[in-house]
Amino acid sequence: xxxxxxxxxxxxxxxxxxxxxxxxxxxxxxxxxxxxxxxxxxxxxxxxxxxxxxxxxxxxxxxxxxxxxxxxxxxxxxxxxxxxxxxxxxxxxxxxxxxxxxxxxxxxxxxxxxxxxxxxxxxxxxxxxxxxxxxxxxxxxxxxxxxxxxxxxx
Numbered sequence: 658x659x660x661x662x663x664x665x666x667x668x669x670x671x672x673x674x675x676x677x678x679x680x681x682x683x684x685x686x687x688x689x690x691x692x693x694x695x696x697x698x699x700x701x702x703x704x705x706x707x708x709x710x711x712x713x714x715x716x717x718x719x720x721x722x723x724x725x726x727x728x729x730x731x732x733x734x735x736x737x738x739x740x741x742x743x744x745x746x747x748x749x750x751x752x753x754x755x756x757x758x759x760x761x762x763x764x765x766x767x768x769x770x771x772x773x774x775x776x777x778x779x780x781x782x783x784x785x786x787x788x789x790x791x792x793x794x795x796x797x798x799x800x801x802x803x804x805x806x807x808x809x810x811x
Contacts, residue, residue: 671778701746741786
């Protein structure tokens, strides 16, 4: 059984993440930018490992934002946003390593990719990581079905 979440929560999370990542880009290269990106990586890891419904952003949304919204929530599977957080974690870690290693361009590009994805979700409710998750699931199902249909020759 999959966990269901209010579909508006990830959009708020993406908006906050976009502000954080834009701040990283505006202040890089600096120790502040590196620490801020590492903190964002920690939030990505939290949501990817424990689930988006257990993240600090989700708590803020459930406690402070959702009670004030009038529209009834649309529920969605938490797996795609959780996967998207793992993708964000990957980009954030590459960015942190880039900044720490003195490869500023690598840090900026990785952070820029993460920011682009966050902005697409925050502004247009288009989650790149979620779409990647769905494509991966379709591919895996197709691979499994091909293996079941193909006779094994020994």
